Structures are given as structure tokens and as C-alpha cells.
Amino acid sequence: MSSSIEGGRPPRVSVGLPVRNGEKYLRRALDCLLAQDFGEFEIVISDNASSDGTQEICNDYAARDPRVRYHRSESDRGLAWNHNRTFELARGPYFKWAAHDDEHEPTYLSSCLAVLDADESVVCCHSASVVIDETGAELRRWPARPRTASPATHVRLREVLRPHPASLMYGVMRADALRRTGLHRPFPDSDHALLAELALLGRLVEVPEPLFRRRSHPESSIRAFPTARARWRYFTGQAGAPRSLPGWPLNREMIRIVHRSPTHGRERALCWLALARWFLRKPPRLAARGLETALTAAGREDAAAYVRRPWRLLSGVRGKRR
Secondary structure, eight states: OOHHHHTTOOOSEEEEEEESSOHHHHHHHHHHHHTOSOOOEEEEEEEESOOSSHHHHHHHHHHHOTTEEEEEESSOOOHHHHHHHHHHTOOSSEEEEOOTTOEEOTTHHHHHHHHHHHOTTEEEEEEEEEEEOTTSOEEEEEOOOGGGGOSSHHHHHHHHTSOOSSOGGGSEEEHHHHTTSOOSOSSTTTHHHHHHHHHHHSEEEEEEEEEEEEEOOTTSHHHHOOSHHHHHHHHHSOSSOOSSOTTHHHHHHHHHHHHHSSOOHHHHHHHHHHHHHHHHTSOHHHHHHHHHHHHHHTTOHHHHHHHHHHHHHHHHHHHHHO
16 A cells, blocks of 8 residues: 555546446456555546446445545446546546456556656557456457557557557556546547547557456447447437437547647648548548548648539439439
8 A cells, every 4th residue: 555645645646447337347457456566546436327236346445445536426427427537536647547347467557657757758658458358368469559659740640540449548648648638528439539639749658568458248338339329328428319420520529639739740741641541441421521621621622622522423413313
């Protein structure tokens, strides 16, 4: 147990643990965190109206260890609110999110802090990862990605836009850098927007040792909420769905992020190119709308017209066929 916690001084690291109905894996997740060889941290639990045994488990750990702080909402406020709530309650200069079903090796925090303390250009540090199943058996390994630590902003942005299941979202971050972002937005997959913002602010390092275990199981959000409407409810805590193309809220936010970024000149142009390539991996209608908006924001209305015209012509043909 850390003397800084006992003495009432703020911890160096705040671990935010948002949870809703996580009794199956929660004890294991907390045990892994409390077994860290670096002790100057707190665990801020935000319970989003759990109806299972989560509250009892959290109260038990909070009573036994002063590093555990438990807060509860009596109504479902959604994933985005619950994640942001843990950061609002955090006190340390470093912060990380921890899922209730993932696991960490005892040296995870100390290894990440060594990197962050040694280099101020690093805004987030994570590790290579292991994907495990519901029993803890290893499914596959994801090595560290060197390109997220590139000094070139557009390289970092391009890399975080690639699909990767063991996300940097669970790395240790500088709280000051995190405050410069929009945190989790109230729409599905908003963590991609947050990672893009961090990549535009500084380097994201992954240490080569596999110190993080990401659990894949039937109750995980990707499997439990497969439809757009269900994922909207999961992220926002509200019924219904947005009146827009599925995926468009994220696209729109990505455009705003690059438009507001501190990049300039050639590097800024390369960031727009990285975003355009990301749009091209999407369904045609969503990709066309995203490219048109991005090109307009980048001051290339002439290029945007080339995207806009064939799509509108195609839409007109479809309308006549109806």
C-alpha cells in the first residue's frame, strides 16, 4: 500500500474503471490492478446502475483498500458518460482506463510510467497485448506497434486509424493531454476519435512486453450489442438511434479533429490524406460524404466537387428508378 495514499496526497496514477453488470470478471480485474509493483495509484470505479453483484464487490474492495474509490449512478447514463465520469473524479497527473474484464501484469504501471517519465513527447504508453477468452486461455498476441510512436504526426494518425483490437485506449495517459481532447463522445466507436486526438498531440508508445490481457467473451459489447440501435443505446444510455447514416457522427468528429489540430503545412496535408484513406475503407455512401466534407474543410472545394457530382448523379438515377 502506498504511503502517499495513506498520507492523503494525490496518487501519481488514477485508474478509471467504468463498469455495468461486471460481476463475472470484476474481482479478477481488481486483483490484477491491486497487485501492481508500483503502489502510488488509485482506482476510481464508476458503476453505471449495475443490477447484479457489482455493487457488493466494489464496496468490499473499497472497504479493504483505501486506493479503491467507488461511485455509483442509479440510472443508466451510457458508456461514454461512465468513462468520462471516472476521469472527472481522478486526481493523479497520469490516468488510464481499465475495463472490468481485462487483466494486467504486475509490472504494467511501472513499465508505462518509466517511458512517460523519460520523454515528455509521449502522451500515452501501453504495452504489447494478449487476447484471452472467458477462461483466461490465450487466443492470440498483438505485438507493440512502433509507428504510433513516430515523431511524424500523420504517421501516428494513420496508424491509430487502423483496426486493432488491443487498443491504446487502455494505456497510461498524461491527464493534461487528455483534458485537451473531447474524451468519449456520446456515439458508438467514439474511442477512435479520442485516439486520433491523442495521436495529434504527441507520441503513443507501446512497450514490447505483453503486459496487458484483453478479454474476448460472449458478453463483450461487440458481441452483446451487434446492431446500430443497440450500440447507440449502449453508448448513450438512451433509446432510439441518431437520424443520420450509421457511422456518420464519428466521421464528422474526425473531420473536426483534424481541422482543429495544431498541424500545419505539409504535415497537415498528410493528416488530411490519412483521414481520406480511412474514409475510403468505409461503405461507398458514407465514404463519399466523408471525403466531400473533409476536402471542403481542408479548403479544397474544387476537389470536393469531383466527389460530390458522381454521387449525386448516382443518387438521382436511383431516385428515378423508384
